[in-house]
Amino acid sequence: MQENILTPKLVVKENKFCPGCGHGVIEKLICQVLEEKGLENEAVGIVAVGCACLITDYMGTDWIQAQHGRAPAVAAGVKHVRPGKFVFTYQGDGDAAAIGLSETMYAAKRNEPITTFFVNNGVFGMTGGQMAPTSLLGQKTTTSPFGCDYSKAGEPIKLAELLATFNVGYIARGSIANYSELMKTKKYISKAIDCQIQNRGYSFVEILSPCPTNWKMSPVDSLKRIETEAMTYFGCGELKGQVQND
Amino acid sequence: MAEIIKGNHAIAEAAIRSGCRFFSGYPITPQSEILEYMSWRLNEVGGTFVQTESELAGISMLYGAASCGFRTMISSSGPGFSLLQEGISYLAAAEIPSVVVDLMRFGSGLGDISPAQGDYLQVAKNGGHGDYRCIAYAPASIQDVVDYMNKAFSIAEKYRNPVLMACDGTIGQMVESVVFPEMYQHDPDQFDWSIKDQRETVHKQVTSKMYYDYIDEDYCAHFREKYDAMESEAEWESFYAEDAELILVSYGTMSRICRDAVLLARKDGLKLGMIRPITLWPFPKQAFKAVTPKAFLTVEMSVIPQMAEDVSLAARGIAPNYSYTTGMHYPDEVRIIEEVKLVLDNKKEEV
Numbered sequence: 001m002q003e004n005i006l007t008p009k010l011v012v013k014e015n016k017f018c019p020g021c022g023h024g025v026i027e028k029l030i031c032q033v034l035e036e037k038g039l040e041n042e043a044v045g046i047v048a049v050g051c052a053c054l055i056t057d058y059m060g061t062d063w064i065q066a067q068h069g070r071a072p073a074v075a076a077g078v079k080h081v082r083p084g085k086f087v088f089t090y091q092g093d094g095d096a097a098a099i100g101l102s103e104t105m106y107a108a109k110r111n112e113p114i115t116t117f118f119v120n121n122g123v124f125g126m127t128g129g130q131m132a133p134t135s136l137l138g139q140k141t142t143t144s145p146f147g148c149d150y151s152k153a154g155e156p157i158k159l160a161e162l163l164a165t166f167n168v169g170y171i172a173r174g175s176i177a178n179y180s181e182l183m184k185t186k187k188y189i190s191k192a193i194d195c196q197i198q199n200r201g202y203s204f205v206e207i208l209s210p211c212p213t214n215w216k217m218s219p220v221d222s223l224k225r226i227e228t229e230a231m232t233y234f235g236c237g238e239l240k241g242q243v244q245n246d
Numbered sequence: 247m248a249e250i251i252k253g254n255h256a257i258a259e260a261a262i263r264s265g266c267r268f269f270s271g272y273p274i275t276p277q278s279e280i281l282e283y284m285s286w287r288l289n290e291v292g293g294t295f296v297q298t299e300s301e302l303a304g305i306s307m308l309y310g311a312a313s314c315g316f317r318t319m320i321s322s323s324g325p326g327f328s329l330l331q332e333g334i335s336y337l338a339a340a341e342i343p344s345v346v347v348d349l350m351r352f353g354s355g356l357g358d359i360s361p362a363q364g365d366y367l368q369v370a371k372n373g374g375h376g377d378y379r380c381i382a383y384a385p386a387s388i389q390d391v392v393d394y395m396n397k398a399f400s401i402a403e404k405y406r407n408p409v410l411m412a413c414d415g416t417i418g419q420m421v422e423s424v425v426f427p428e429m430y431q432h433d434p435d436q437f438d439w440s441i442k443d444q445r446e447t448v449h450k451q452v453t454s455k456m457y458y459d460y461i462d463e464d465y466c467a468h469f470r471e472k473y474d475a476m477e478s479e480a481e482w483e484s485f486y487a488e489d490a491e492l493i494l495v496s497y498g499t500m501s502r503i504c505r506d507a508v509l510l511a512r513k514d515g516l517k518l519g520m521i522r523p524i525t526l527w528p529f530p531k532q533a534f535k536a537v538t539p540k541a542f543l544t545v546e547m548s549v550i551p552q553m554a555e556d557v558s559l560a561a562r563g564i565a566p567n568y569s570y571t572t573g574m575h576y577p578d579e580v581r582i583i584e585e586v587k588l589v590l591d592n593k594k595e596e597v
Contacts, residue, residue: 065457
């Protein structure tokens with residue numbers, strides 16, 4: 001009984017994410033919410049490239065794997081021809097904020113009725129920990145060995161704020177740094193899904209997430225780093241569409 | 247009943263008559279009228295038109311709609327066609343059918359907006375990365391495009407692979423008399439591979455087959471078998487080739503001038519013939535086995551010999567092949583015959 005509560009049926013396979021990785025936790029949150037809303041059979045996810053795309057093996061919705069960065073465009077194509085489906089993208093920061101920034105922005109610009117779950121862990125995970133557009137200033141990565149330098153890389157992209165300049169349905173940023181933040185993030189995911197199924201347009205949830213492997217930190221210290229550094233820089237909360245559902 | 251119509255509009259109408267209900271693309275000369283036509287016509291038939299922020303987004307959106315079993319088309323030209331290649335490779339890897347139209351222009355880089363046949367190598371040899379092939383039709387008239395459009399969709403679905411429609415830019419810009427077929431009704435739910443309204447027992451993963459469906463060797467065998475089978479789709483037209491002393495090889499609109507050159511030369515007793523590849527890939531090698539000329543002359547509207555390389559391979563052991571590239575201009579039939587005489591007088595070098 002307890003197992004049924006803890007593991008949603010949509011989680012069809014044990015994940016192989018690194019120990020302490022945020023993806024498994026976020027996957028479970030999304031699965032829980034989809035099941036609570038009875039959307040298991042209508043949901044179709046679009047992934048592209050990076051650790052995020054491993055989710056297609058573990059999460060039992062239909063999936064399409066897009067080219068790097070293009071998931072929001074693929075999602076829009078699906079939603080146009082099958083408007084009854086719940087269409088979401090699941091993307092990392094290299095994918096949604098670097099190579100796919102244009103596709104991400106234009107999905108919001110056109111207010112496409114799709115939902116993006118954006119996992120921000122500040123590094124390119126799968127390729128081995130290179131600098132991401134969301135790497136914090138001073139952060140050491142394999143391509144910023146002396147620390148992320150404003151004079152070279154500029155400032156970390158606040159994607160939720162960029163998207164909130166458009167008149168879209170729902171935008172929020174949460175984290176999974178602790179239980180309280182996790183529960184808030186679950187609420188944001190739920191509201192983003194409601195936004196789409198109630199035809200209120202584009203929705204987006206950014207989730208600050210740990211990458212202990214590439215941060216070269218323990219899982220516990222990684223969560224602390226989110227609380228002390230990432231949440232301080234990015235800030236968490238709802239940026240758009242918070243009125244309708246509260 | 248025949249009607250007079252501009253090529254780009256006819257391409258769009260032909261796609262709609264073939265059941266295409268989704269188009270996402272980006273304007274570029276000389277094919278922008280396809281988007282313009284689609285923007286109102288798809289609305290009329292209950293389809294979807296999206297003008298995307300780039301060709302990259304356009305073919306990605308198409309990938310999404312095509313994964314759901316719908317007939318989808320995108321068109322572009324020159325630099326824009328280059329940007330479609332990423333998506334074409336992904337469509338081929340995920341085995342998703344669709345039709346991609348290239349209105350070929352002149353030169354490399356920005357090149358020129360002038361119609362030409364500059365993309366042969368990109369069309370016939372894959373512009374995108376990796377191991378895949380696309381059947382590529384090269385129509386010679388607007389009626390040709392219309393007649394081949396429904397076939398292009400059917401062949402795409404038969405092999406679960408993108409199909410290219412390689413048109414000389416001229417075809418988009420000229421006006422001809424055309425007869426359209428009746429409207430074809432396409433059922434997007436007829437395929438077992440597509441994303442449906444409801445998830446089925448096992449969740450679907452539309453992606454490169456190697457990740458989930460095959461182990462390494464099976465993956466190679468599957469695609470080898472598929473592309474081997476696609477070779478049987480080669481199509482060509484032979485025109486007075488059987489007894490010809492010299493055979494012109496040309497495709498698209500250039501083949502129409504070569505046809506006139508054949509007729510004109512034969513009036514003067516010079517036995518010219520022509521082979522016109524209708525598919526650029528698979529290249530119709532069979533057409534060359536049935537002929538015994540002294541030489542082949544490949545005539546194409548490009549800067550450097552492109553199709554001429556494939557002609558040389560097909561002509562190996564039969565007769566030498568020569569090249570006449572006309573740049574961005576059409577020669578007339580007299581000019582082509584002059585080039586033929588240079589070949590026959592041993593004044594040109596083999597390809």
